[in-house]
Amino acid sequence: MADLTTLSLIAPAKLNLFLHINGRLTNGYHELETLFVFLDYGDRLHFKRTSDNAITLKTQIDGLPDQENLIFKAANALKLATNTSFGAEISFEKHLPSGGGVGGGSSDAATTLLALNALWQLDLSLQELADIGVQLGADVPVFINGHAAIAHGIGEQLEAVELAETWYLVVHPNVHISTGLIFNDPDLPRNTPKLSSHWQSVQHTNDCEELVKKRYPEVEKTLNWLLKYGPSRMTGTGACCFVSFETQQAAQAALTSLPDSWQGFVARSTNISPAHSELRTKLN
């Protein structure tokens, strides 16, 4: 295996193709059933191994102190768990909207754990990395696991699935939605029964959608605008909404007619996380 000292890796977006809330746990978190798929679009993170024992972020996110950046938190958590004397310099380019429901922060954290596990020669298993990751966010384990999956628990119990890969137009209606606020809203439905093996034969829905549409009318407008292309849905707790297309050209054509006040991107879904595919290529 190559002894790398630098590594550049994608932190891909995810979509929740359906998201059901089955109950509330005593710690305030929610029991979920959700279908995760990855997109070949995301942030890009650059890692350099150092021998000075320090984690340094070379890029900043406006309004977010480094100590609260999930990239920094993930690197520190891995350092604490393993006592390595290596350090890292990390820079990145953000493409994913923050608070967009596409898992940008969680994916950054997972890519950091995967990359530093390799650069610091730690050889932790994916399960060990996911155990560290889940403390940073409920969405981190699926990015560590790296396969499209149905998730239960708070999102960390994963059952791999094979989905038809397709094209998506993802639209961000320029509103930032706090996941915590939606999960704590008294009007959130919390009693959807588990689908279990029936997930393929029912219409996919998101239990947060009605509430988010009420609280953020721009999300409702986005879902309605997308309807002309097919059934539109929201991912996570919003704000991004998506619709699938058979071809890249059709998705691109829809993107060009997007209202100016929104942003969007076209991406292909993948069963294997692009971070895992890239890492495999770079380590061989």
Ligand SMILES: C[C@](O)(CO)[C@H](O)COP(=O)(O)OP(=O)(O)OC[C@H]1O[C@@H](n2ccc(N)nc2=O)[C@H](O)[C@@H]1O
């Ligand atoms: C909505 C999803 O994106 C669906 O994939 C995830 O469930 C959220 O994942 P995340 O952003 O990594 O979430 P975290 O950072 O762990 O949690 C943010 C907040 O969401 C709420 N939360 C999250 C996950 C969960 N299963 N139940 C919850 O109630 C909690 O109030 C928590 O304080």
Ligand SMILES: Nc1ncnc2c1ncn2[C@@H]1O[C@H](COP(=O)(O)OP(=O)(O)OP(=O)(O)O)[C@@H](O)[C@H]1O
């Ligand atoms: N590297 C990071 N990138 C983006 N947000 C970060 C990062 N580190 C910390 N955060 C914080 O996390 C919050 C949520 O960001 P994130 O992009 O993960 O939301 P999200 O897409 O709604 O996630 P999810 O789908 O997991 O709920 C941001 O508002 C920001 O304060």
